[in-house]
Amino acid sequence: MATDVHRPVTTTKSPSTPPGSAVRVAGLTRSFDGRAVIDRLDLDVRPGEFVALLGRSGCGKSTLLRILAGLDRDIEGTVLVPRRKAVAFQAPRLMPWKRVWRNVLLGLAGRPERALAERALAEVGLEHRANAWPKTLSGGEAQRASLARALVREPDLLLLDEPFGALDALTRIKAQRLVDELWQRRGCAVLLVTHDVEEAVLLADRVLVMDEGVIAYETAIDLERPRGIADPRFAELRTELLHRLGVEAPDASSPASSPAAAAAAAAAAAAAA
Template identity: 90%
Template sequence: MATDVHRPVTPNAPNTPTTHATSAVRVEGLTRSFDGRAVIDQLDLDVKPGEFVALLGRSGCGKSTLLRILAGLDRDIEGTVLVPRRKAVAFQAPRLMPWKRVWRNVLLGLKGKPERGVAERALEEVGLKHRTNAWPKTLSGGEAQRASLARALVREPDLLLLDEPFGALDALTRIKAQRLVDELWQRRGCAVLLVTHDVEEAVLLADRVLVMDEGVIAYETEIDLDRPRGISDPRFAELRAELLKRLGVDAPDAAEAEPVAAA
C-alpha cells in the first residue's frame, strides 16, 4: 500500500475520521522489506499535533527508512501511513543547489511563482536574512543548515521531519542549531520527528523519545523536564542513562559532559 495522506491534523477537523483526528502521524502495521528482509516490521506509531518526537536507534535499524516513508519518498510498503499533506524534510546534508542563490534555494519546489519576500521572511526567521543573495558555496556549515531549515519552514509544514540535521556540524555550531530548532518549534507549533544518533540531543529537544530496534519501536519515554533544559539536571542524567541502556551502551560517569551518540 502506498503512503496515504490526510489534510487535517487538528482535533475535530472537518471531514476527518474521528480515529485519526488527534494524530499528526498515524502508522499501523507498517512493513518495508528489502530483498526479502523486513527492515521495518509491523511498526505502529502515533505523533500528536505539535508534539516533538525524537527517534533513536543503532545504525541500520530503519530510522531513516521510516522518515523517508513519512516524507512520501518511499512508497513500496505494506500497512497504513497517515501524514499531513503539508510536510517538509531537512536532511543532514543541506542539499542546496550551487547554481541558485540562497533565496532561490529556499523557494525551490514551491508551487506557483512565490515572491522573493517569502524566502526572505523564512531566512529572517532562521537568522540568515543577511545571506539572502549569497551563493551556497560561500555559506558555512551552520549557515547552509539554516538555509535548509528555511526551505522546510517556507512550506508552512504541519509535520517537520529532521534526518540527523546536525550530524555534520561542529560541537558549538550544533548547540546553536539545536537551540534554533527548539525556538522554531515552539514558535511554529508543528509536529516534529527528529531522527538522531545523539542521546543528549534527543533529551534536550523532545517531548518523547523512541528507541527503534529490529524494525519496531522497542521503547519509549516521556521527557518531563522543564524548558530550557540543561545536562546538569539529575533527571536529565537519569533519562540519558536509561536510553543508553536501552541502546546497549554502558552509560559513562555522570561527570562526563561530552555528548554520547547511540551508535
C-alpha cells in the first residue's frame, strides 16, 4: 500500500506501509505557541481495523486526525498513512452552489462522470437526491452526501471527525448503522473521533482514550456484531471507558441507576469529553 510520510518540514514518499499497518505514527509531536498538544504519540492501525478515539476537549483528538489527513504538517516525528484516504467532518461542508452529485465529485482529479457520484450516493441510500441542492437536504441527508464524497475516493483509510455530532438521536442511530455497514462492505481502516462512549463501543474493534497528548488507554472490543447496549459486557466496557474519561457511571444496584440517571451520566460524559 503506497504511503505518504509526513515529516516536520519536507514530505517524502515510501513504497509501502510497515507490514500489518494501515497507519503508523511514531514520536509524533505537535505544538501550538510552545505547548505540545500532541506529545511524542505512538499509534498503529491495522488494515481494515475500526478504531475509535475518545478524549476530553482539547486533548488533541482532532489535531491528530488533521495530521493523518495531511491537513497539518507542522509536526515532529513520523506519520505513515495510505495515499488513498478520505475525511468526513462533523459539518458536511457541501458547496451550496453545486448540486449534490457535483459535491460528491469535488476535488477528484480529471473529469469524473456523474455515474461515479451516483454509485457512491446509492451506497449511502441517497441516489434519489443526486440532483438536489445542498440547502434542500436534511441534516442526515447532508451527512450521507459527505460520506459519499469520502467513499468515492475508494479510501484505504477513512477518517471520521465526529460525523454524527450535529444529528438528532434517531438520525444518529441510522447514521451509525450505515457507517458500520459501509465499513464491513468496504474493508478499509477507519479512525473515528467521537465524544460518545456508546458510539465507540458499538462501532469499533478497538477504543483508544487520549489524554495530555498521548494514547493513555486502549481496549479491544470483542463483542459480536451487531451489538446492543443491553449486553452486560457492553455495559462493563462503557463503565470502564467512562472511568478513564473521569466520569463515574452509577452503580447498577443503586436508585441512581434509573434511566434518568443513566441519561445524566451520558450527558456528563459528553461534557467531560
